[in-house]
Amino acid sequence: MPHSRHRFDRLLDLLAATARERADIIGLAGMGSTADRARVDEWSDHDFALITLPGAEDGYRHDLSWLPASDAIALSIVEHHGGVKVVYDDGHVLEFGVTALAGLDSWSGNAYDVLVDKGGVEEAFAALVARPLPTGPRDDAADVGLVLTQVLIGMGRLRRGEVLSAGESIRSEALAHLLRALGRRLPGDQSRLDTLDPRRRFELVHPELGARIAHALSGDLETGAQELLRIAEQQLAPGWAEFPQRGLAAVRARLGWS
CATH class of the missing domain: 3.30.460.10 (Beta Polymerase, domain 2)
Incomplete structure (x- = not known):
């Protein structure tokens, strides 16, 4: 059939x-x-x-x-x-x-x-x-903060040798929080995005950015994690006073990315 x-x-x-x-x-x-x-x-x-x-x-x-x-x-x-x-x-x-x-x-x-x-x-x-979604009410600052923490946790696991768990923290958990914040804050047709799974149809609304993120996470995990933080800063920090710059600096310093 x-x-x-x-x-x-x-x-x-x-x-x-x-x-x-x-x-x-x-x-x-x-x-x-x-x-x-x-x-x-x-x-x-x-x-x-x-x-x-x-x-x-x-x-x-x-x-x-x-x-x-x-x-x-x-x-x-x-x-x-x-x-x-x-x-x-x-x-x-x-x-x-x-x-x-x-x-x-x-x-x-x-x-x-x-x-x-x-x-x-x-x-x-x-x-x-x-009903409210199981992810709770919109909190963009919390989502970006979770991008930072999941990258830090994931990189710690990677350097410990826990490659599979590190990939889950960065390619899945950090990514989901980043896409949720980007989907809500960037201009675009938000009605096309999935409110339960932020990965669904993101690249249909933001094709260039979606391709950039996909490419970043398709190779070396540490390089991809650095790129996620770079994307978060470039796309979200300008004009947003709540962007966690101090937290971003702490994560980069701890991982030797400064």
């Missing part, structure tokens, strides 16, 4: 039909690009939430016969938090969560599209996206 918009929509229609037919399913909602289908391309997976009656959740995680073309499932995983990932023989991916309506009280999200609602689903998702 080709990865195409037609196939994407067809599979979504089949999921919705199943949700309507089954008495223990009360709702289906698309998330991510499954909610904002203008972004769908050949690499888009189906990201959705299945809302069931209480007690029915686990059955839909472990018995996947309800999914379209279930005989073509090559791999499935139930994650520790109850989310499910499915890979078909042709490589297409489904990612979904299963919950009773009350379980949505603990979820976070942004874009959604309720496809099936047998009662209370639209209201629950409206409340879901209105």
